[in-house]
């Protein structure tokens with residue numbers, strides 16, 4: 550340290566103390582950011598709001614769960630062949646190895662709705678088992694009381710049950726079967742409702758309390774933007790996403806590098822000009838001190854910035870509606886405008902017949918990329934993935950995990966857990982369109 554005078558040594562020690570405090574602050578501040586170096590799964594995947602929602606919605610559904618449910622609770626259904634609705638909700642459900650979550654999904658969709666609001670929804674659930682009675686929920690009383698349509702393969706004319714049975718037997722054909730099921734679910738909404746929007750949910754999501762109002766508001770906004778030509782063709786509005794894929798992106802390394810360089814250059818020039826202008830800083834800002842400043846202190850700060858994770862430091866998902874043409878994952882909750890549906894169905898059918906079909910989310914992204922259609926996402930997410938284990942995962946994976954909510958092991962939204970703590974029943978304001 551003979552290199553430095555007393556003033557410089559003091560500055561470096563101050564920096565070290567400051568840096569250490571900052572480091573520990575960032576470490577705890579980024580514990581929940583999956584894109585951060587400081588991510589701690591135990592913190593990041595801890596469910597809180599989700600547990601509340603599961604609990605309260607199941608409580609609500611249990612009132613439907615009797616053979617004679619009170620009539621004011623029952624689904625709006627006077628059985629015309631085409632039901633009038635604003636949103637048709639299509640859910641495909643299969644039997645899961647540990648626990649069924651479809652109850653929670655349906656319950657959390659309806660539990661805070663008025664009768665008038667409920668009557669604007671058509672809820673169609675496809676029990677996608679060739680023998681539906683093997684699905685533990687199929688015979689429960691709430692199914693006929695809370696759903697507008699409980700579907701099985703028998704409801705569709707053109708399904709080949711023996712072929713589906715073959716797909717069902719082997720997990721190798723999981724993707725193909727999931728494409729067929731998704732298409733049939735869309736088909737039901739298309740044929741039996743006049744709804745202008747289709748909300749396709751997986752059977753293991755939970756909705757936030759005021760998802761209905763927020764989503765209606767978002768739809769209104771989108772329609773306004775379309776009228777004003779601020780928005781053209783869009784494929785879907787995403788009601789669930791995970792922050793996992795929104796972090797720093799290797800493709801953008803040049804941009805990150807350039808910014809970092811710019812910061813170093815800026816600090817260096819600031820220090821040099823200060824030294825020239827202010828005589829009294831001469832003994833502090835010596836050449837060797839500047840070297841340490843620019844090539845050690847500043848890079849350390851930049852490193853900390855990146856280590857903290859993009860979602861934490863840049864907060865890219867401000868409340869509102871965002872374009873999400875890339876890095877949107879997965880297909881847990883997507884709202885489609887009706888006029889896209891026939892195109893989507895044709896594409897799904899084409900992909901089913903390919904030798905190696907991809908799962909639904911990949912197929913939809915391919916479709917949108919091929920036809921260059923925008924995809925939107927609403928922030929904060931309206932749904933959380935509570936992740937029922939599926940037979941396509943290996944057993945080891947779904948047996949482990951410290952939280953009762955299984956989705957809490959990857960496909961998970963951190964924002965969902967904190968976003969609704971202080972939100973009033975009117976929902977979140979969604980009148981901003983983010984690039």
Ligand SMILES: *[C@@H]1O[C@H](CO)[C@@H](O)[C@H](O)[C@H]1NC(C)=O
Pocket residue numbers: 607610611614652689690691
């Ligand atoms: C509905 O009732 C059945 C028994 O009739 C029970 O097994 C099931 O857990 C109940 N489900 C809910 C959501 O209350």
